[in-house]
Amino acid sequence: MLTQKDIEQIESRGTSRESVESQIERFKKGFPWMKIAAPATPGRGILVLDEAQQDEAAAYCDTARIEGKSKFVPASGAASRMFKDIFAGLAVLESGEDVAKDSPVYRLASSIRSFAFWDEDLFGTPEDTREYRLKAASTLLKPEGLGYGSKPKGVLKFHRYADGRTRTAFAEHLVEGQEYMRNSDGSVNLTFTISPEHRELFEEALGAVKEDFEKEYGVRYNISFTCQDKATDTVAVDNDNNPFRKDDGSLLFRPAGHGALIYNLDKVDDELVSIKNIDNVANERLLGITAKFKKVLMGKCLQLRDSIFSFLSQIDSLEDPASEEGAELCSRIEEFLDRELCITMPEAGDPVERIALLRDKLDRPMRVCGMVRNQGEPGGGPFIVIGKDGSTNLQILESVQINPDDPEAVGMLKNATHFNPVDIVCCLHDYKGNKFNLTDHVDEEAGFISSKSFQGRELKALELPGLWNGAMSDWNTQFVEVPLETFNPVKVVLDLLRPAHQG
Structure with a gap:
């Protein structure tokens, strides 16, 4: 199926023959449907905080120890879909x-x-x-x-202000960042994922505002631009699952969706990272509510981190897992996992196995995801999912991961009360201060296959497990309701006429 010329093309991209053959096999067998236990809802899976709880979380964000924080903004897409109509x-x-x-x-x-x-x-x-x-x-x-x-969307002018100044989506993220991601030394770290061909445009957008913003807001910006590695592109196939070939006979590779960005996120050194899409920014008059709830999410993530780190420390100092002390600790951890993370554990054979399973569940990256009330917007939603080991946990699923021929699953999809606006805060260090290897926590079975075209010819494309879906499948997850006012995406150009984007 693959010729010597194909293999040379594959290797020149930093990919292996085995990887491409595995991708072709994946097209043939497909991906398994996700097994849903229930939609995550208020009371079971989604925390709805009252004002006092919001203030407590925001205050925790201001006082907790953090080994650096930064903002991670997926911004690599061109705006072609924004102007399709x-x-x-x-x-x-x-x-x-x-x-x-x-x-x-x-x-x-x-x-x-x-x-x-x-x-x-x-x-x-x-x-x-x-x-x-x-x-x-x-x-x-x-x-x-x-x-x-x-x-790219990031360099388009999104907002005009009363003094006549305009701001791009990129510039608005810099303004947001200084409001809630400022480090103790006055620095603000932001990482933007971009396409290589757009680097010059982003550099120009940065040069146009950096000096003025640093003076106006009293900060120092550390901006990184990172590109999706070509080695993460996946091969396309035709409708018969044979490699799709261009007119010159070469293989067609395509970017493998936002799931490939887990490799870019893995290179961020900071402990606390906020993730938000490039087009989800509002006029600065909404910065107050945006920053408040971002700090709420950060505070909840840091509270979660500190609770988990405390349990891990207790496990590691436990002398005898089979003791009464060990059993009592396991019970407290199991109650915590069920209450805070909707994790129900499989049966363990003995006390040693029980404590090992619990330690494994605790010792992984964690995220707190803002969720907004369902308004019919496209995108994934929050669910309680049954994992391979029989345990349950919280996941963000896309509709393509749910079996359309399963009436029960479709019913749960329709009854979901919230959806994912991609407003995520992550803790990326373990309790000993080491960085997690994020690629160790990807569920390779959580990708999907989509229909695309190339020069008028139909093809099938392979999407890697999504950044906030399968790429974070094995993370500890908590969902928190945030107001709809914090979600202001620009999917089509006419969205810029909405009140959140007007002066």
């Missing part, structure tokens, strides 16, 4: 026809002055004509205008 409307306009009044292009042109990227010298005076709609869409998307159709 505008591209479609532009094609209609270029054909000589007009678009309907309820179409995205019509709404774009009629509201053009409300966007931060509006510039009269570029867009001209708005008119209710087909010609102006053509001009507005062309100016926005094409290289001779703003060229937003081929740029």
Whole structure:
């Protein structure tokens, strides 16, 4: 199936023949469906904190010992999907026809002055004509205008302020970072995952604001740009599960989804890391509520860390696991795991095995994930899942991981009360201060296969276990409800007209 030329191509990418053959085999056998015990809901799986509990968690964040903290922002995607509907409307306009009044292009042109990227010298005076709609869409998307159709979301102008200043999504993350991720020495560490071809654009975006922001907010920014390793790309196959070949006969490799970013996260040295997508930023007037609940999540994660570290210390100082003291400690740990993390343990054969199983469950990376009330937005949701060893734990699942032919599973998906806005805080060090090897905690069985196309030809693509799905499958997880006001994604350009993105 693989030729010598294929093998040379594979090895030149830093991948192995065995890895590619394993990927092709995965296409053939697929991935197992996740086994759901129940959706995570308030009372069982999702913590709903009252104001006093929120204040307690935020205060804990301010006083707890932390070996450095930083913000991790997935930002590698181009904005092409953000403008998909505008591209479609532009094609209609270029054909000589007009678009309907309820179409995205019509709404774009009629509201053009409300966007931060509006510039009269570029867009001209708005008119209710087909010609102006053509001009507005062309100016926005094409290289001779703003060229937003081929740029990454991070460098697009998202917000305009009363003084006329505009900010990109990238700049807003710097503003957010200084508010709640400041280290004791006044530094703010941020890591952005980007595509190599976009590095210059991000460097320009940083240069445009770094000095001004450092003066305005009294901080020092440490910014890192990291790229997804080409070695994590996966081979594509055709509908018969044979390697997909380009016109020149070479294999087609594709980025393996955000799951590949676990390797980038693994390179972050800081203990406490906040994860938030590049497009989920609001106008600065919402910074207060955003920062408050980010500190709540950080406080809850640090409380969880300290509880787990205390149990691990007690286990390691225990002289006899079979003693009454050992049994009492095991019972307290099991009650903690069930109450805080929805973990129910499998039966253990003897006291030594019991304590070893509990230690293994405790000694792993941990995360606290903000969850918002279901509003019909696309994305994964929080569930209690049955693992391979029979124990239960909390997981974020995507709909593609749930068997559509299982009425019970589909019913639980429909009855989920919350969904995942990707507002996550992680603790990445063990209780002895060493970094966890994050790749040791990936569930390789939690990826999925998607349908794509290349130059008009259908293909199947392999997505690695998602960063907040299978890549964090073996982490200790806690879900906390956060307000909808903290979730303001920009999936399509018209989302920028929502109140959270306006002055």
